[in-house]
Amino acid sequence: MFAKGQTVIQYMEQLAPKHVAMEGDKIGLQLGSLQKEITGVLVALDVNEDVVEEAISLGANLIVAHHAIIYRPLSNLQSDTPMGKVYEKLIKNDIAVYISHTNLDVTEGGMNDWMAEVLGIQNVIPLEDIHTDNLYKLVVFVPKDHHQRVLDAILNAGAGWIGNYSHCSFNIEGYGTFLPQEGTQPFIGKEGKLEKVEEIRIETIVPQSSRNKVIQAMLKSHPYEEVAYDLYGMDLKGRTLGLGRVGKLQEPVSLDAFVQRVKEKFDVPAVRVVGDLNRQIKKAAVVGGSGGRYWKHALFRGADVLVTGDVDYHTAQDALMAGITIIDPGHNAEKMMKPRVAAWLTDKLQGDKYETKVHASSIDTEPFAFL
Structure with missing residues (x-):
């Protein structure tokens, strides 16, 4: 198929x-x-x-x-x-x-991360912040015997991340009440009779990027015909995605040695270089495509070198005077x-x-x- x-x-x-x-x-x-x-x-x-x-x-x-x-x-x-x-x-x-x-450039595990990874740039952060995930608080009420099933579904769908901690949630036992009206098909109880059920209130964090997936997983795993849940917007912000990457090298190397690394890892026959080949490179930045305009971002982030394509003459002059080196492997390095x-x-x-x-x-x- x-x-x-x-x-x-x-x-x-x-x-x-x-x-x-x-x-x-x-x-x-x-x-x-x-x-x-x-x-x-x-x-x-x-x-x-x-x-x-x-x-x-x-x-x-x-x-x-x-x-x-x-x-x-x-x-x-x-x-x-x-x-x-x-x-x-x-x-x-x-x-x-x-x-x-640019969505492939910006995303985690995409173009700019690939470029940084092959060059040995570690503990990277974006050069320029582009998108910050808004966070939501999801609250859902689940009958006790279905609690683990629903909890697993929403956490596995992307909810519950706080920094580098996953599967974060808070669970409170209590009682839920409802009265099924005419024409309903309740999972628990009978039409026209007030019900009181042992339930667990699940609270967790949901990033905007995973919101629809998490809600669908919750609804699919929940036994109730009508699911009782709340979704609150929060002032807290989640992970930030951005263009380019900057981070430290495992060990300092000369610009000349780093140039050879770029040529090998990017599979290019030649590069253009701005700066002293003997300079020691401790921190490096990369931007896929035409990223010459980001040299100031790289300088602000403390980078010794910016690796990017399509750098024009005047940008190279400005960067050289400001004290940052540039390696231009061309746009096709992508x-x-x-x-x-x-x-x-x-x-x-x-x-x-x-x-x-x-x-x-x-x-x-x-x-x-x-x-």
Whole structure:
């Protein structure tokens, strides 16, 4: 059995939720339809004609890409233009294109964490805060003999996190009363008779990002026809997600040695470097894509070096005078997302016994040649 398009995207959005994307970012379904069975998924950094041909050859009818194929409003859709040919080929072959961009950058366990991890940057925090999870207090009343079942369901769905402590809850025994009205089918009691039942009041914390999942898990596991629960907004804030990462290296290294590490781990033939190659690097920052404008954030966070792509001349001059070094491996360094996203989707699909195959694109979309 093949997975439906919406099922594949639900898995993708578990990794990179849409609500954590930066405002105005072009993410989500950009072309085609998800109302179909997905025979194969191709994970790509960019979508060009070669990538589309690869999808066709692999029998993939969904491309999950990092960079948008429609970034600016289209004034026309001519099939005799380079990009128009790509759109035409996608449509004729019924291939949908879904984009996961800054939401994949920002999310925990996403692009920026992958970049930091391979470079040995530890105990990372965001360079710039983008999204803070609002917290809610969930209170639900459960008959005593169903207490553990409901508690496990809501905690396993993402409730109960306080800092690095999971499964946090408070449980109080008491009595609940209710009178089933005409036409009801009560789990306990009889229509028209006032009931008094031993219940347990469960209190726990629910982050906004998990709220719908937790509520659905609670309702599904609860035995009552009408579940009594409350959800309160709180002034407390949960985890903060952001763009870029900064942290310390396990051991200080020279900028020259760190440059070689970047080239190896990012699989790039060359980098541009700003700064003294003999400088000792103790703390490093990374930003996927074009992150030159974040050099001040990196400096403020105490970083000795910023690793990011597409740094312009004047930004490099300003950073050099301010005392922070830069390594520019190019925008295409983000290609590391292909095998990682493919592995994530494969694990999810196989876990639910779907036959849909996932492929990491083998097409090199680097537009520059290094001579």
